[in-house]
Amino acid sequence: MSPRRTDPRTRSTLVDIAAGLLAGEGPQALSARRVAAEAGSSTMAVYTNFGGMSGLVREMVHEGFARLEAYFSQVAATGDPVADMALLGRAYRRNALTNPHLYAVMFGGANPAGFSLNAEDRQYGRYTLGTVVECATRCIEAGRFDSGDAELVAHQLWTAVHGLVTLELGEYLIEPCNAGVVFEAQLIGLMVGAGDDVESAVRSVRSSRTRLATELGDPDPDE
Structure with a gap:
């Protein structure tokens, strides 16, 4: 007998529901019965698609990063690598705002206690x-960033943007220093900190904002 085929739309729905339950109600809300009920399906859907709840929890992490990668893949490499870098930062933030429950699971903000997540x-x-x-390598090669370890630069940029996004999702960034204001200033500061001059950084960050809707297909969250 051939294995039962799974519907990718059902998988995505179950993942989103489980992530929402985990973020909103905690790990005690995670059960095959509860997830299936929220999806309007039977518990068999959880076992058919993921082999059980532990598989569903792992899939939440995998799906979250897959969606982030999908955003990153839309950022084209251009002759302005600093603008490309700023747009990657925007893509990271946009993914988090679009998928807040999955974002929490990806980085431990929602702890799936009782279910196994290995390293x-x-x-x-x-x-x-x-x-x-x-x-970052292209930014260094273009002379826009200081010579150095591109991987270290990438980690520094990642941790900085991740910190802002986490505060934004927690609704800690409010007027007059709301997330949009802080984020624009942060992008410029990060590029200058990596070695770019202020004027060029400002120009590239502004350019990245105009590319947001055309390349990522999303409106600017700050407009």
Whole structure:
């Protein structure tokens, strides 16, 4: 007998529901019965698609990073690598705002206690950082960033943007220093900190903002 085929739309729905339950109600809300009920399906859907709840929890992490990679993949490499880098930062933030529940699971903001996540699961999405490392390399080669370790630069940029996004999702950034205001200033500061001159950094960051809708297909969250 051939294995039962799974519907990718059902998988995505179950993942989103489980992530929402985990973020909103905690790990006690995670059960095959509850997830299936929220999806309007039977518990068999959880077992058919993921082999059980532990598989569903792992899939939340994998799916979260897959969606981040999908955003990153839309950022084209251009003759202005600093603008490309700023747009990667915007893509990171946009993914988090679009998928806040998955974002919380990806980085431990929602702890799936009782379900096993190993180190490999936690580090699953680190390959997405390769896109940022490649862009940092181009920034260095173009003389826009100081010579140095592109991977270290990528990590510094990642941790900085991640920190802002985490505060934004927690609704800590309010007027007059709301997330949009802080984020624009942060992008410029990060590029200058990496070695770019202020005038060029401002120009590139502004350019990245105009590319947001055309390349990522999303409106600017700050407009």
